[in-house]
Amino acid sequence: MPVELVGVGHRFGSGPWLFRSVDARVEAGSVAAVVGPSGSGKSTLLAICAGWMPPAEGTARTSAPARPDLPPRIAWVFQNPHGAPHRTALDHVALPLLAHGVPTRAADERARRLLEEFGLAGAADRSFSTLSGGEAQRLLMARALAGAPDVLLVDEPTAQLDQTTA
Incomplete structure (x- = not known):
């Protein structure tokens, strides 16, 4: 399981929610697309998947299947x-x-x-x-x-x- 999102939501400060309740699991070797209008938080969701920022709610995990003891590349x-x-x-x-x-x-x-x-x-x-x-x-x-x-x-x-x- 390279990427798993459970109940992920995000907003900046007390601003409006960009997205909420995102549940997704992207397996090794698969391709997934995030689509939506400009400003809907697609790049923010990628930053959460990359571990560059924590979600405002929920959990996001990214792992390296071949090297579970190391952080993913x-x-x-x-x-x-x-x-x-x-x-x-x-x-x-x-x-x-x-x-x-x-x-x-x-x-x-x-x-x-x-x-x-x-x-x-x-x-x-x-x-x-x-x-x-x-x-x-x-x-x-x-x-x-x-x-x-x-x-x-x-x-x-x-x-x-x-x-x-x-």
Whole structure:
């Protein structure tokens, strides 16, 4: 059970409730979508799932099924892509691999494969600041997957993509 929400609700201070009584269980290997109008708390719910903020009511648990004694690896791809402007696309994807102790050569090879899977093979040596919004979004998806997360949270995954790429 990577993510479990029981009776989760949230509001900021004494403001109106964004949502209440959310019960959900997302199993390993499954995909779930949170849909709703702008301002309804979708990003807030993701922050609760990530453990970045506690819910105002209820409980939220995230676990790593293969490593119950360790905290889960959570990757979050934000709605608006952010990266180090002068670092290359390859650098961005290789970073989580290097952080997990993968040797540089192997990290670069794996990063290039991920870039290719996301249609960014030709962008490997380009700096983040030269990428289009859609390219940057796909780059950050590749980077998130490079870290082999237990839970992958993606906020507005197609917001920066054109019809064909989405």
